[in-house]
Amino acid sequence: MRTRKSATDRRAEIARAALDVAFHVGPGQVSTGMIADRLGLTQPAIYKHFPRKQDIWLAVADHLSALIALNIERATAAPVAPDVRLRMLVMDHLEVVRDNPALPDIMVMRDAREAQDELRSRMQANMAKLRSALAENVRTAVALGIFREALDPADAATLLLGIIQSLVLRMLMGRDPQILLQDGERLLTLQLAGFSMPEKK
Numbered sequence: 001m002r003t004r005k006s007a008t009d010r011r012a013e014i015a016r017a018a019l020d021v022a023f024h025v026g027p028g029q030v031s032t033g034m035i036a037d038r039l040g041l042t043q044p045a046i047y048k049h050f051p052r053k054q055d056i057w058l059a060v061a062d063h064l065s066a067l068i069a070l071n072i073e074r075a076t077a078a079p080v081a082p083d084v085r086l087r088m089l090v091m092d093h094l095e096v097v098r099d100n101p102a103l104p105d106i107m108v109m110r111d112a113r114e115a116q117d118e119l120r121s122r123m124q125a126n127m128a129k130l131r132s133a134l135a136e137n138v139r140t141a142v143a144l145g146i147f148r149e150a151l152d153p154a155d156a157a158t159l160l161l162g163i164i165q166s167l168v169l170r171m172l173m174g175r176d177p178q179i180l181l182q183d184g185e186r187l188l189t190l191q192l193a194g195f196s197m198p199e200k201k
Contacts, residue, residue: 011049013039015059022102023175027109027116032056054115061119064103067096068126072133082141083192089133090160090188094180097168101177104168131157138195147195156195163187 005013017038021030032046032053050056071092075085097103107123109116134157141147147156167180167187 007049011059012063014046014049015056015063018056018060019100019102022105027102027106028113054113057113057115057119061115061122064096064100064119065122065126067100068093068123068130071096072129076133081146082137082144083146083196085137086134086141086160086192087188089130089137090164091181091184093130093164094167094184097164097171098177098180101171104172127161131161134160141195145197148197151195159191160188163191 014035017035018030021034021038025034032043035041035056036043036046046056050059072089075088075092078085078088080088103123106116107120109120135153138147138151138153138156142149142151142153163184167184170183171177171179
């Protein structure tokens, strides 16, 4: 016997399907028909949970914002050294993008509709919070003597975000989200080593 999904679960499933379709056809081309086909539903079933298509994008914004905020909160609360916290922040964000690979496409849309523009604005605000968390942990690592004294926290945060951005570009070109975590760990280790205080001879 098939279990009937709750309204909350169905809404989450629809939002997730919208992101999946967006990665394949582009955010601006997503239709409720495409979402319905992906889930094996009818369009009226979609509209039962989301009366307007833009409501789906607002639900996507809520979902992604919650994921990013949770990752930042989790890293901030972790009883670990700041360099370890930096690793958590970067790798957790790469995992969010791997699981939601349409996110970069949405953030650079030039013809975003109202709800998509709201999603883009919220993601940009979330990235600003991530950048701030990165810079703060670099600052702490410098103060503790883990990183080089001359290391500028803002520049270091830019370099760490550069790892994410370069991997995202490769993902978009190759349409392969798996490279984010596969290569991210290695590149992050190299970058953090460059920040570290030289060993005394």
